[in-house]
Amino acid sequence: MxxxxxxxxxxxxxxxxxxxxxxxxxxxxxxxxxxxxxxxxxxxxxxxxxxxxxxxxxxxxxxKTCFYETPAAGDWIMRPELSTAHLGKEDRDLEYEKKIQLQPHIVYLANSSNIKVGVTRKSQVPTRWIDQGAHEAIEIVEVPNRFLAGITEVALKDHIGDKTNWRKMLTNEVDDENLVEWRSKLKRHIPQEAQEYFIENNGETNLEFPVLQYxxxxxxxxxxxxxxxxxxxxxxxxxxxxxxxxxxxxxxxxxxxxxxxxxx
Incomplete structure (x- = not known):
C-alpha cells in the first residue's frame, strides 16, 4: 500500500x-x-x-512568511493569556480571533510523563489529551473565553508544571496520580475571575494508546x-x-x- x-x-x-x-x-x-x-x-x-x-x-x-502573518500562528495560540478578542482588540485578524477565542475553554490537568496544567477549547476534549500522550486527565475549570483560561493557567503554573517530558511519555515511564485530589489542592490558586467556573464533581478520563512495544x-x-x-x-x-x-x-x-x- x-x-x-x-x-x-x-x-x-x-x-x-x-x-x-x-x-x-x-x-x-x-x-x-x-x-x-x-x-x-x-x-x-x-x-x-x-x-x-x-x-x-x-x-x-x-x-517563515506565513508564520509571522497568519492568525493561526499568533502568540495567543501558545500563550492564551495574551488573548484580546474579548476586548474587541485585533492581533492579526479579529474575526478569526473571535471565532477561536470567544468560545468555552477548559483548563485541565493531564498526566503524560508528569502532571501538567494546560488549556484547550472545550470542543477539543479529549483530543488535546490524546495529542499530548496523556494516560489520564481531568478538567479543572470551564470558562467562556480563552483569556480567562490563560490567566488561570498562568496562576496554576506557579504550583504545578506545564511541560511534558516527551521522552518519558514515549518510554511509558509514568505513574498514576489522583487528579481529583490535585484539582482540590489547586482550587485556591485559581484567579478570582475564574473561581465561579471551577468544576467540582467530574472524574478522571483514562486513555489507552495502541502500543505493542515501548x-x-x-x-x-x-x-x-x-x-x-x-x-x-x-x-x-x-x-x-x-x-x-x-x-x-x-x-x-x-x-x-x-x-x-x-x-x-
Whole structure:
C-alpha cells in the first residue's frame, strides 16, 4: 500500500485503544491497522499549510512568511493569556480571533510523563489529551473565553508544571496520580475571575494508546536530516509513531512536509 500527501496532525477517536487516522488530500489511512507492519517514510517536498508553497517549513507547518502573518500562528495560540478578542482588540485578524477565542475553554490537568496544567477549547476534549500522550486527565475549570483560561493557567503554573517530558511519555515511564485530589489542592490558586467556573464533581478520563512495544531509549527521526526511513511500526502515542528499533517520529512536529508512505 502506498500513500502520499502533506503531513498534518493525526486525527483521533477515543476508544480501547484510541484509533488514529492520517487524512491526505486523496488518501485516508487508519494507522492502527498497520501496527506490526513495515512502514517506509520519505520526504518529497514541503507544502506550507497556509499558502501551499514548496518553501522550507519554519514552525507549526508554516513557511517563515506565513508564520509571522497568519492568525493561526499568533502568540495567543501558545500563550492564551495574551488573548484580546474579548476586548474587541485585533492581533492579526479579529474575526478569526473571535471565532477561536470567544468560545468555552477548559483548563485541565493531564498526566503524560508528569502532571501538567494546560488549556484547550472545550470542543477539543479529549483530543488535546490524546495529542499530548496523556494516560489520564481531568478538567479543572470551564470558562467562556480563552483569556480567562490563560490567566488561570498562568496562576496554576506557579504550583504545578506545564511541560511534558516527551521522552518519558514515549518510554511509558509514568505513574498514576489522583487528579481529583490535585484539582482540590489547586482550587485556591485559581484567579478570582475564574473561581465561579471551577468544576467540582467530574472524574478522571483514562486513555489507552495502541502500543505493542515501548522503546527503551528513544531516537528521534528528523526527515530533514534523514529524508528516507523504514522500520516496523510498534505503536502510536500522542502524535508519535513508535518503531521497533527505538526510533520515534513526531507527525505533528513534521506538519507541512509532503511525504510518501509505503506499507508492506
Amino acid at each position: 502506498q500513500y502520499e500527501g502533506v503531513l498534518r496532525k493525526m486525527q483521533s477517536e477515543i476508544g480501547s485503544p484510541i484509533q488514529y487516522y492520517m487524512v491526505f488530500e486523496n488518501d485516508f489511512l487508519n494507522v492502527n491497522q498497520i501496527l506490526d507492519k513495515h512502514l517506509s517514510i520519505n520526504l518529497i517536498k514541503y507544502q506550507c499549510l497556509n499558502c501551499g508553497s514548496d518553501r522550507k517549513i519554519y514552525r507549526q507547518g508554516f513557511c 522503546p527503551t531509549k528513544v531516537k528521534s527521526l528528523n526527515l530533514e536530516k534523514t529524508p528516507e526511513y523504514s522500520g516496523v511500526l510498534k505503536g502510536i502515542k500522542g502524535q508519535y509513531f513508535i518503531f521497533g528499533d527505538n526510533t520515534v517520529f513526531n507527525v505533528r512536529g513534521s506538519e507541512g512536509y509532503y511525504v510518501g508512505l509505503r506499507v508492506n
